[in-house]
Amino acid sequence: MSKPVTLNDVYKARRIVSKYLPRTPLVKSPILSKRLGFEAHVKCENLQPIGAFKVRGGVYLISKLSEEEKHRGVITASTGNHGQSIAYAASLFDAKAIIAVPKNSNPNKVEAIKNFGAHVEFRGSDFDEARLWVEKEAKRKGYRYIHSANEPLLIAGVGTLYLEIMEDLPDVEAILVPIGGGSGAAAACIVAKSINPEVKIIGVQAEKAPAVYLSWKNKKFTETKSAETFADGLATRVPFKLTLDIINKHIDDIVLVSDDEMKKAVLTLLETTHQLAEGAGAASTAAAFKLRKKLQGKKVALVLTGGNLTLQNLQSIFKNTYVA
Helix, strand or coil: CCCCCHHHHHHHHHHHHHHHCCCCCEEEEEHHHCCCCCCCEEEEEHHHHEEEEEEEHHHHHHHHHCHHHHHEEEEEEEECCCHHHHHHHHHHHHEEEEEECCCCHHHHHHHHHHHHCCEEEECCCHHHHHHHHHHHHHHCCCCCCCCCHHHHHHHHHHHHHHHHHHHHCCCCEEEEECCCHEEEEEEEEHHHHHCCCEEEEEEEECCCCCCHHHHHHCCCCCCCCCCCCCCCCHCCCCCCHHHHHHHHHHCCCEEEEEHHHHHHHHHHHHHHHHHCCCCCHHHHHHHHCCCCCCCCCCCEEEEEEEECCCCCHHHHHHHHHCCC
């Protein structure tokens, strides 16, 4: 059983992560703040080299592998951003990488994974089917299996973004963070609560992919039959033990948002901050509008976790989404 991830682990991770990745801006938007009724600060992880926050965890984890593990190869499953993270980090540290993705994956994310030099396998109709194939293949071939959430090193690396938030906005009162596999929310809980226990951590899941929300609410590990949301970064049917345990212990609330609410938030972020968010990246802003009465007058960080939205999806959102 792995040791709990601590704030000290995150500081250790930053020594490495900061050598390879930029510190992303925390942008205060006066227009968005006015619409919400509170001081809204957007953490722009869409500006990372892969366009998403997960690269922080990938860089730290791959950096800690032995030469033998890197030569033998790593394998993981992903809907896109985690796969890009591992592929990018593998290219930095000269590691062989195999990434399994669902058959209907975002083509831009798949192309990016290939461009970083990783081998792509199309397996299953969703993330969890791809994950099950990877787990078998890792045992069969002897690869170093990298779970997308149950990895302390990933969580420690991702935690560096919350160090930045706490340093740039020391009096932040709430942090809204999307939840797919849960590494981001778990990292937010560890870092923010360790520095200031009064900070509220609010997780956000898609209405059509609520496995973590249901598990947290019912205090019982709960899988869902499907995860049919356009926000591929949130499309998981199964919660994961390591991140769920941290979330259950520390998170203050989890809210659900619809695909329509996330699509509206994509347009709102584009208009008010000039930042492009994918569905998962816009989830925190979608939740902010749901919670604006509760958050009135507060200082709030909204984590824009990624910006890897296809042009086709963006065109569809412009065409079919009404924003009042």
